[in-house]
Amino acid sequence: MTIRFVLYFALLSLLGCAETATLLTEPAHAKVYIDGKFVGVSPATFLVGRLEDAHYRVVLDGYEPAEGQLETRLAPGRVAGTVFTLGIYWIFRGLLYFPPTDVDLIPSSNASPETASGKAGRELSPEDRLRQVQSMYDQGLINQQEYDQLRSDILRELDPPR
Numbered sequence: 001m002t003i004r005f006v007l008y009f010a011l012l013s014l015l016g017c018a019e020t021a022t023l024l025t026e027p028a029h030a031k032v033y034i035d036g037k038f039v040g041v042s043p044a045t046f047l048v049g050r051l052e053d054a055h056y057r058v059v060l061d062g063y064e065p066a067e068g069q070l071e072t073r074l075a076p077g078r079v080a081g082t083v084f085t086l087g088i089y090w091i092f093r094g095l096l097y098f099p100p101t102d103v104d105l106i107p108s109s110n111a112s113p114e115t116a117s118g119k120a121g122r123e124l125s126p127e128d129r130l131r132q133v134q135s136m137y138d139q140g141l142i143n144q145q146e147y148d149q150l151r152s153d154i155l156r157e158l159d160p161p162r
Helices: 003-015 076-084 090-092 113-119 126-138 146-160
Strands: 016-027 031-034 038-039 044-049 055-059 066-069 102-104
Touching: 016 055, 031 044, 055 090, 055 102, 066 102, 113 126, 126 146
Parallel strands: 016 102
Antiparallel strands: 016 044, 031 038, 031 055, 055 066
8 A cells, every 4th residue: 555655746747847948039930959959949848857957949030049048937827826736736746837938030241131031931832831831830840820820911912802
C-alpha cells in the first residue's frame, strides 16, 4: 500500500513539470524557435520545462533575427496557493511562471522598404501564396487559426471592399 502511494504521488508530481509560455512579435507571423527547436509562428504558445532556462530565437524575412532568454517571475497567487495547501500546490505548479514575452523586430538594414514593411511575398501570385500557406499548414508550421487568417487575408486582397 505504501509503495503504491509513493508511486502515485511521484507520477502526479511529474505532471507539473512544464509551464506554458507565450511569445508575441511585432510584426506577427515570425518563426519562433525555443532552444533551437521550431515551436510555431508568432503569436506562439508552447510548453517549457518548469526548471529550464529557455532561449528563444525569432526569425522573419526582411528583419534582423532576435534572440533572448525567456524570463520567469514569482507568481503571488501560486505562493498563496502553496501556503494554503501546505505545499501541495507547489509540487504541481511551482512558484514561478513565464509571463508573455514581447519581441519587436527591427527591419534589416539590407532589406528593401517593401520587404521591411511586411509586404514580402507579394510578388507571388495569389494562387502561389495560397499554395504556400497550404504547404505551411500541411507541414505543421502554422495552426488552423493562423492558416484561416492568412488565407482570408490573401482572398481579401483579391476582392477589396468597394
